[in-house]
Amino acid sequence: MEKVIVKLENIKKSYGDKSIIKNLNLEIYEGEILTFLGPSGCGKTTILRMISGLEDATSGKIYLDGKDMTGVEAKDREINTIFQSYALFPHMNVYDNIAFGLKMKKVPKEEIAKKVKEMLELVKLTGYEKRKPSELSGGEQQRVAIARALINNPKVLLLDEPLSALDKKLKKQMRIELKELQQKLGITFIYVTHDQSEALSLSNRIMLMHNGKIVELTTPKDLYEHPKTKFAADFIGDANIFSGKVLNIKETFAEVLINADFKIIINNDNFKENDKVTIVIRPENIKLVTKDKDYNTYNIKIKSSIYDGAYYTVIAKMETNKELKILLPKDKYELLKDKDMLKVHFSFEDMVIIKGER
Amino acid sequence: MKDKLFKKIITIPVIVYALVLILLPLIYIFILSFLKSDSYGGVINVFNLGNYLKIFDMVYIKVFVQSFLIALVTTLICILIAYPFCLFISQKKKKTQTLLMALVILPFLTNSLIRTYGWIVLLRKEGVINTILLNLNIIDNPLSLMYNNLGIIIGMVYTLLPFMILPLYSSISKIDNRLIEASKDLGAGSMATFFKVIVPSTVTGLFNGSLMVFIPCIGYFFIADLLGGGKLMLLGNLIKNQFLTARNWPFGAAISITLLIITFVLVKLYKKTGGKMDDLGGF
Structure with a gap:
């Protein structure tokens, strides 16, 4: 059996009287790409934010690598996020953006320089150190965001609709690159999207959500070929x-x-x-x-x-x-x-x- | 076509206003600064640079230095108060934000001279603050809260704080919240996030506010007069005195022009940091 890296136990989340997540239980395996798929407002991003620590669950517990994360701040979790519009720091150049996490950990300068160089090679942006985010194309910004997250060597990488700002062609290319990157590094990816074709092509497993509940949790092939719910059949592909x-x-x-x-x-x-x-x-x-x-x-x-x-x-x-x-x-x-x-x-x-x- | 003509017509009053009430007096002051005064307060039409050279007298240089120090301290205190305040309200609901900002602007509706008199009631030896502290036995002797530099700075900070808060708030409320989240996500604590992400993202508002506080601070003579007890001479007081008391108009004009040049230099510096002129006139 594969190792469980993230575990969600009886997670509930509500804003005021509005219940967003209704008692969610989930185990995420080490090294997999798990996609939270669902229409907007289904609660998928909320779960991601609770895993990252940017938001607290109303009740329930989240475990990372067996450790209870209750009360652990986002900055102290070995999890990094790639935000929807990348959220690169506009006043810093590419080098400083990527180095940010290591600087916060007070890693020696020479080591940071070495790691940043490796990361730039990994995302194929060598030579871009001095550029400002505003001088980069969408795809390049995306890669900087990936490098900035991965340099911290997180146990889990969270991706919040990372490709939604890119045009169609770039989207497909980045999909392939993301998958290759994940296979190379073996880091667990938790991926949020409302795009079913993205989910089908990228994931090891898809968690289909609707109104704060899991509708189905299975492999892309199973979800497409043997949907167990009308919602899944309708949401995934043409039917x-x-x-x-x-x-x-x-x-x-x-x-x-x-x-x-x-x-x-x-x-x-x-x-x-x-x-x-x-x-x-x-x-x-x-x-x-x-x-x-x-x-x-x-x-x-x-x-x-x-x-x-x-x-x-x-x-x-x-x-x-x-x-x-x-x-x-x-x-x-x-x-x-x-x-x-x-x-x-x-x-x-x-x-x-x-x-x-x- | 019609639209353009209409736009031209409605701007005429503004242009006339600017010409007659701003540009003409300025030209007059500029010319005046190169003339001589006679001993009865009149003006002799003789071109000379004496007024400008006189500024380099130690007495007047001291006034410049004092003014800039007071303005600098005031600006720094305004920054220290405005940042936490703006961060605090920017996290509130939109409605609460509007309400709080309205409260910041509200004092503008009354005359600043009258508000400064109000501070006298609070700060003087028998004033509200001293009376309360004495009655509560927190202090034995009344504090000297005014007729000194402290009084001037309290008055200046109070009067000019909104000019720091408004541009800073506008900058802070524009920060993409995801940047702050990204910073936390990457392991930065609150302090690091503040200095590495929030401050650099709001540098325009910071410079803008500093300029809006620093420049008037040099000129607000009535605060120095009322709360400083006339002990400390600031540039504003000096200029006022030259025109009204010493009746040396050409010298007063020369100091005014010098101050204007310094202001221009500061604005130039502001533009160099990426500031926009629109932000300065934004309210």
Whole structure:
């Protein structure tokens, strides 16, 4: 079993009567990238701030490497943060910004100089020592912020939406660099974002949050392919989501009624009649077929499409008036686009079934 | 087009005001400073530099030095009071901040001369402060709180403190709170955060406030007169005396011009530190 580096025990946080975090328990393993993902206002940044010590929990305990952090100030925790807009000190040059933490620890000057040099090499900014933050591009500022945090050799690095200020291309590049950096150094990263694609590509585990509670805590692959909640299915990636009731059960199958004449057959998993069921199908898993299959074949009409280089996202209308999102490779779409009527098939293995209404 | 014309028209009164009431008297003072006075307080139209040379007399140099020392001490005390005060209110809720700043500005609504008289009631030997301290048996003999340098400095600090607080508050309230958090996150305590992050980020406000305190402090003759008991001669008193008592207008004018030049140098220095002129006229 991996070593637990940060542990949150019954953490609650409220501002006045407003409860932000409702009894949170969490174990974070050494060397992993754990992402707090959720819509804004879900409490993810608040948890990060409580771990860093910039904010106190209303109740509950936080342990760092087994030690209770209650009453330990931010400055005395072996945790560093990369802030959303970097928060570089504008009056200091790059060297002084990076050296700040070691200066506070009264490390000898020569050693600081050596460490800063190493850090600049690590983030590929050698030669930038004398520049002021205002003279740097967004990506460069980001790297200075990383160097400034990592020079303290923290046990845990907290990243609060670190890429949100960058443009799309730089974002993708920094994502890769961050991941490489983490693998090289082996430091635990706790990463906060509301961007699901960032979370999927970076994390070892994702903690999906909503209204101050954990919705799901699992690997990116599991979260995307086997969401256990409607919220997760909807929040992560594109999805076609159909909610309905079990109409009747035929041995190993269950027939789910979505609306008047739209039924979907699913595998029977101890269902009873009238059980509420949510069916999730990712756009890339919808198969076009030429002939009717034994089950779940539907006629559709293409309504509109969005070109995305390699793929088309097709919005189609089903006979039951429901809309369907389908992801099609370019060549396939171009073959089919002029056809009046198409058939699609939902296979058992491509549907994710969520029991209940969650 | 119309807009531009309108803008020009509404600025005319201001320009006239500045020309007639500021620039013309200034030119007059400047010319006056190169003339001679006769023994009856009149002015003789003879060009000479005598008035400026006279300033280098030890008597007057002493007045300059005294004035600058009082102004310096006043400025330092204002900084020491204003920083904690501004940091304190900047952490309050927005509403509370507005209220507290209104309280700082409120005294401006009354005449500063009258407020200085108020201080006499508080500070004199039989005044409120001494009476209370005597009755509480904290002191045996009344303290000399006025008619000395202490009185002048108390009066100056009181009158000029808002000029330090306003620009400093404006600077401090602009600090990105994340910088302070970053500093703590990187292991800095409160003191280190204050000196390494807060002070450098508010240097403009600090210089601005210092200038706004230092310069008037040299000229506020009535505070030196009322609370200093006329014992200490400051530049403001000297100028006033030359015009009203000694009736040596050209010499008074020369001192005024010298003070003006010193002020200009200070403002230049302020600009060099990155200060903006807008901030000086900001309220």
